[in-house]
Amino acid sequence: MDKIIVHGGRPLSGSVKISGSKNSALPILAATLLTREPCIIHSVPDLSDIHYMLQILSHLGAHVERASGTVTIQAEKVATVAPYEIVRKMRASVCVLGPLLGRHKEARVSLPGGCVIGDRPIDLHLKGFRALNAACRVESGDVRVFADELRGAVVNLEGRQGPTVLGTGNVLMAATLAEGVTVIDGAAAEPEVVDLADFLTKMGAKIEGAGTRQITVEGVKELHGAEHSVIPDRIEAGTFLVAAALAGTEVTLRRVNSGHLGAVTNALNDAGFRTDIVRDSITVFGNGAPNPLHLVTEPYPGFPTDMQAQMCALLSRASGKSSVTETVFPQRFMHVSELKRMGADIHLDGATARICGVPRLSGAPVMASDLRASAALVLAGLVADGTTEVNRVYHIDRGYESIDDKLMGLGAEIQRVKHRATA
Ligand code: UD1
Numbered sequence: 001m002d003k004i005i006v007h008g009g010r011p012l013s014g015s016v017k018i019s020g021s022k023n024s025a026l027p028i029l030a031a032t033l034l035t036r037e038p039c040i041i042h043s044v045p046d047l048s049d050i051h052y053m054l055q056i057l058s059h060l061g062a063h064v065e066r067a068s069g070t071v072t073i074q075a076e077k078v079a080t081v082a083p084y085e086i087v088r089k090m091r092a093s094v095c096v097l098g099p100l101l102g103r104h105k106e107a108r109v110s111l112p113g114g115c116v117i118g119d120r121p122i123d124l125h126l127k128g129f130r131a132l133n134a135a136c137r138v139e140s141g142d143v144r145v146f147a148d149e150l151r152g153a154v155v156n157l158e159g160r161q162g163p164t165v166l167g168t169g170n171v172l173m174a175a176t177l178a179e180g181v182t183v184i185d186g187a188a189a190e191p192e193v194v195d196l197a198d199f200l201t202k203m204g205a206k207i208e209g210a211g212t213r214q215i216t217v218e219g220v221k222e223l224h225g226a227e228h229s230v231i232p233d234r235i236e237a238g239t240f241l242v243a244a245a246l247a248g249t250e251v252t253l254r255r256v257n258s259g260h261l262g263a264v265t266n267a268l269n270d271a272g273f274r275t276d277i278v279r280d281s282i283t284v285f286g287n288g289a290p291n292p293l294h295l296v297t298e299p300y301p302g303f304p305t306d307m308q309a310q311m312c313a314l315l316s317r318a319s320g321k322s323s324v325t326e327t328v329f330p331q332r333f334m335h336v337s338e339l340k341r342m343g344a345d346i347h348l349d350g351a352t353a354r355i356c357g358v359p360r361l362s363g364a365p366v367m368a369s370d371l372r373a374s375a376a377l378v379l380a381g382l383v384a385d386g387t388t389e390v391n392r393v394y395h396i397d398r399g400y401e402s403i404d405d406k407l408m409g410l411g412a413e414i415q416r417v418k419h420r421a422t423a
Pocket of ligand 1: 022
């Protein structure tokens with residue numbers, strides 16, 4: 001397995017271009033299954049999760065072509081079964097269920113794997129499909145959904161931990177081809193849901209309210225091909241903002257949508273960092289130790305759970321006591337034990353990390369446990385004394401396009417050590 005070695009203490013400066021959003025691209029690529037016509041998707045990031053999704057689409061019978069950031073997909077005929085070998089690697093494979101159900105009125109997909117961030121059920125996805133008149137069964141590790149006819153309905157997808165992002169997308173995709181009107185209450189309002197709805201609308205779907213907690217879909221008979229550019233990745237951008245706050249002098253992020261980053265830039269401002277926004281770029285100015293903060297993760301537009309680990313790394317160096325409470329995935333704290341190995345003073349109190357800032361972190365061998373946790377460890381390594389060796393970096397490659405090259409472009413000293421299989 002590859003590892004990333006970070007030599008701490010090199011200041012970051014310059015500019016970096018943010019890639020297209022992974023979490024937008026995944027359901028948008030799945031949505032191409034809704035039509036037999038070709039779809040062209042631009043700004044698709046080069047990530048292992050995207051490769052898995054394209055493999056799934058190819059396996060289902062779609063013709064997939066990729067040329068740098070543009071993917072052309074034509075799903076003239078598609079199968080309805082996605083087996084374990086190809087879906088197990090990524091939880092987001094579950095988002096082919098909605099389009100297959102919409103187009104073929106049936107789908108069978110292995111129950112998803114993916115990030116180890118606690119129990120990740122799909123009961124709300126199934127609740128939505130059932131409301132549309134589909135039957136759902138779990139058989140031999142697969143989830144099977146089928147219907148004679150999909151019928152529009154009113155359904156509330158709010159769960160105990162709030163709305164579901166992929167669940168909203170899944171039900172939205174199925175509803176585009178259902179008979180009649182579907183109203184999704186308790187819908188996720190994340191920008192990635194809006195991006196998906198924009199793409200579906202270009203395909204001929206009739207959708208209102210995306211970006212609010214109530215989405216209305218008027219089913220149509222069929223959808224057609226469309227061309228679309230994926231929005232910039234707000235989590236990659238947020239990660240670079242935190243990297244710059246931790247280790248930067250002056251760093252500019254290009255191709256960002258600052259409107260999607262309000263919660264993160266507000267937190268950084270509260271922590272004492274200046275952020276200047278000019279059109280589609282943000283410049284952040286490093287400023288020494290952050291002020292302590294009390295953060296709570298929430299659904300959009302609240303502070304994103306996908307930025308929680310990176311903020312823990314930043315606040316490890318704050319000039320006082322901070323707290324970070326996780327409400328979306330209450331068990332998502334695997335990075336804490338690794339940050340502590342680097343000298344951070346963090347105490348877990350249920351779903352709250354209590355962080356007492358320390359003036360220095362020290363490099364150590366650490367283990368990446370999930371995508372965002374790995375990013376947090378790389379960020380901590382940027383300011384740690386000595387060398388940090390981040391193992392299991394396949395997690396980071398799932399969601400960050402060339403993070404090592406991009407950080408090196410800003411002046412970080414990072415090496416990727418390729419794993420060589422031994423005979
Ligand atoms: C998406 C993002 C992920 C992000 C998360 C929350 C993708 C590919 N991934 O994941 O990066 O961290 O949104 O912003 O877009 N839940 C249920 N039942 C369900 C579905 C979810 O109880 O059927 C719970 C989850 O356990 C969690 C909460 O709802 O506690 C939110 O999960 P959800 O929004 O569904 O996450 P994903 O869409 O899987």
